[in-house]
Amino acid sequence: MKRLRRDSPRQVVYDLLLWAGLCVFVAAMGPDPFKDPAGFGLVTVPRIGLATVAVLVGRRWPMAALVLLLPMGPWQFSEGFATVDLSWLLPRRNVKILPLLATSPFIMWYAYLTGRRLAAIMPALVAFCLIALVGVTVVLSRGGDLALWVSMVTALVGTYLVPYLLGVLRRKLLQQRRQARLSAEAQARLRERARIARDMHDSLGHDLALIAVRAAGLELAPGLAAAQVKAAGELRLAAADATERLRQIIGLLREDADAAPLSPVLSPAGEDVSELVRRAADSGLPITLDLAPGPVPALARAVVQEGLTNAAKHAPGATVEVLISERRVRVRNGPPRSRPTARPGGLGLAGLRERVRLAGGLLTAGPAGDGFELAVTLPPAGEEDPRT
Structure with missing residues (x-):
């Protein structure tokens, strides 16, 4: 009984x-209850009972309702959607095309619901074979005239x-719409994961690298006791481990098949390239800045931050040179003064390469002498950010 329960009062009313x-149409098709009460009781009352059961189960099992309404199907062949003259082929002139009864719209509705809700083909095929068998029996019982077959x-x-096929078409269209919506939601989730991964890489990764630089500076500072040097070394290794764990988290957040994340770089509000370099220098990173007069490229800060982060992780203690002109940004570091603790192969350069590509620029990164160089040619400042 729970399966027959309606989900809302609106469904009950419908x-x-x-x-x-x-029931009104079934009664109109049968004998007059006042002139022929016996015929009404023998024909119409059982049909009303079948109609009642069909409506009761039809919402959940429309094919069952379709079978229950078989006795009220279009088997009279007296009224039709159209009448055609087939005297050139048949003895009869007036042949009914698509016979219609008062109950035909209800049968069409349940046939449509069968195609709309029933995904399995075999039950529908069995039901239609049963319906066709009833139609064949009716035609043969009336003599098997060719007009009756038509x-x-x-x-x-x-x-x-036709109503069944329309229901199948509607179901397919709704499935495609649902798949498109689910795909759009999945893409939105992946983009959000990529954005989170980019934000974590740009903000936490840079800060952890600067912490490692400060710890390395303390480890090499003269006048410290052995315990303090050991503590500084442990701090440097802890920062490197935290960076590695952050990289693993970023790898989980970002799918390999996703495009490189293009979210804005997180930084203190209003911080420009000069303040970024100053903050890195205050952390103990030996760095020089050569800022040419003129406008600064739009993505210069992202390039410099990526270069400084990589230098701090992969070349601890190395001297870093930053050169910025109107169309070019270069970050170059020398050989490391201590053993790097970070593993290569992060996502920072991949994301930066994609941003530079969309901006119409060119990125090159690789060994330069005994160090490493990151060089980017960018559009001039003032051009529209391609991410917008």
């Missing part, structure tokens, strides 16, 4: 109206098959 209309076939096609 089904009651459907049942009332179907009426019966058009009745099967118009009353059952």
Whole structure:
């Protein structure tokens, strides 16, 4: 009984109206209850019972309702959607095409619901074979005239098959719409994961690298006791471990098949390239800045931050040179003064390369002498940010 329960009062009202209309049409098709009470009781009352059961189960099992309404199907062949003259082929002139009864719209509705809700083909095929068998039996019982066969076939096609196919088409369209929505939601989730990964890389990765630089400076500072040197070394290794764990988290957040994340670089509000370099220098990173007069490229800060982060992680203690002109940004570091603790192969350069590509620039990164160089040619400042 729980399966027959309606989910909302609106469904109850709709089904009651459907049942009332179907009963009225069934009664109109049968004998007059006042002139022929016996015929009404023998024909119409059982049909009303079948209609009641069909409406009761039709919302959940429309194919069952379709089978229950078989006795009220289009088997009279007296009224049709159209009448054609087939005297050139048949003895009869007036042949009904797509016979219609008062109950035909209700049968079409349940045939549509069968295609709309039933994904399995075999049950529907069995039901339609049963319906076709009923139609064949009706035609043979009336003599098997060719005109009756034409009426019966058009009745099967118009009353059952076409609404069923329309329901199947509707179901396919809704499935495609649902798949498109799920795909869009999945892409949105992946973009958000990529954004989070980029933010974590740019903000936390840079700060952890600067912490490692400060710890390395303390480790090499003269006048410290052995315990303090050991503590500074442990701090440097802890920062390197935290950077590695951050990289693993970023790898989990970002799918390999995703495009490189293009979110804005997180930084203190209003911080420009000069303040970024100053903050890195205050952390103990030996750095020089050569800032040419003129406008600064739009992505210069992102390039410099990536270069400084990589230098701090992969070349601890190395001297870093930053050169910025109107169209070019270069970050170059010398050989490391201590063993690097970070592993190569992060996502920072991949994301930066994609941003530079979309901006119409060119990025090169690789060994330069005994160090490493990151060089980017960018559009002039003032051009529209391609990410917008």
